[in-house]
Amino acid sequence: MEWWKKKKARAYEKKVRLIGAKLLEEVIECCDGKSNPIKFFSPDQILEATDYFSNSLPELDYYEWYSGKNEKHPMLLIKRCSREYTYREEELLCRDIAISSMVSGQKNFLKLVGCCLDSQDPVMVYHGVKKHYKLDLRGQPWIRRIKIAEDIATALAYLHTAFPRPFVYRTLDLQDFLLDEDGVAKLWDFSCCVSIPEGETFVEVDDLAGTCDYLDHNYILDGIVSExxxxxxxxxxxxxxxxxxxRFHKLLKEEEEEEEDLLTWVSKLVDEPRMDVIADSMMLQEMGGIPKQEICRMEAFLMLSKRCIGLRGEVPTMTEVAKELRMIQRSIASSSSPSGETQLDSAQDISFSSC
Known part of the structure; x- marks a missing residue:
């Protein structure tokens, strides 16, 4: 029996070494060998930090999340990948760790502290705050939604422009963001990120990843990934x-019987001229209707969405999108005159379409 235990231990140690080697490969490939330091925690340190995984955060799903602390970090956020990992999943984990180490200095990403690879379940450790929330639109007023959108756009623009080779997130979903105690949106899980080779504008992939709602035709049909x-x-x-x-999913389900593609359906949806018909009824109820000064901002926001989807004009870059959203935000404070009338004549007034 003792020989069997030793055999299992040797096999497990070999597996940990292979994961560590794969992580090193990912760091070299993604970061050109340059990344923020990645601390490696021991299984005992993780158990101690989480009080033996007793501080669970059930409000954060998909993975198992825990709050924790140690002598250097009074607040930690710990993600436990508690499932049997295949070789492919190990690759995705290493990609996530490598890219997380690259983006940790930007405020709209979860800040990676380190990881633990030699435990039964791999663990990623992030800087914590007093509270993290899943992004739930039902609890977000209109002005907060604009700010969250800007946070998301800023994170994606950073991935696209901050490194010698652009990184494309490619699996964007509302579930990919957490809100901290100050309402700042933070992107996490870079396991499906792909990099575009220098001098190229796209890369072809064999595997599709992501939720169908968010996938463009070039990606679905030809596996072409670009910014x-x-x-x-x-x-x-x-x-x-x-x-x-x-409401988006309810309307989409109703239209599926007509077998329309996503872009055709979205085009019909946003052709409705009345904002009080288009806008989320729960959000409008909280607002007590749409104040006159908000009509222009909503129209500008919707127009920008159309351009991103490819329904109006040239598709903007994520940097341009982030700039436009910042301008829309600034208009919140400056658009109303003392008489209460808006100083913006149309949504186009706050567009960066010429960028």
Missing amino acids: KTDVFAFGIVMLKFIIGDR
Whole structure:
């Protein structure tokens, strides 16, 4: 019996070494060998930090999440990948760790502290705050939705522009963001990110990843991933911010019987001229209707969503999208005159379409 235990232990140690080697490969490939330091925790340190995994955060799903702390970090957020990992899943985990180490200095990403690879279930450790929330649109007023959208756009623009080779997130979904105690949106889980080779504008992939709602035709049909893959997905996110996530899926389900593709259906949906018909009824109820000064901002937001999806004009870059959303935000404070009339004559007034 003792020999069997030793055999299992040797096999497990070999597996950990292979994962560590794969992580090193990912760091070299993604980061050109340059990344923020990645601390490796022991299984005992993780158990101690989480009080033996007793501090669970059930409000954060998909993975198992825990709050924790140690002598250097009074607050930690710990993600436990509690499932039997295949070789492919190990690759995705290493990609996630490598890219997380690259983006940790930007405020709209979860900040990676380190990981534990030699436990039964791999663990990623992030800097914690007092509270993290899943993004639930039902609890977000209109002005907060604009700010969250800007946070998301800023994160994607950073992935596209901050490194020698652009990174495309490619699986954008409302579930990919957490809100901290200050309401700042943070992107996480980079396991499906792909990099575009220098000098190229796209890369072809063999495997499709992501939710169908957010996938553009080039990606679905030909496996072509470019920065526009994220821009299209973000346009769908913006549309959901306007009309509501649940209503989006309800309307989409109703139209599936007509066998229309997503783009045709979205085009019909946003052709409705009245904003009080398009906008999320729950959001409008909280607002008490749409104040006159908000009509222009909603129209500008919707117009930008159309451009991202490819329904109007040239598709913008994520940097341009982030700029436009910042401008829409600034108009909140400056658009109303003392008489209460808006100083913006149309949604186009706050567009960066010439960028």
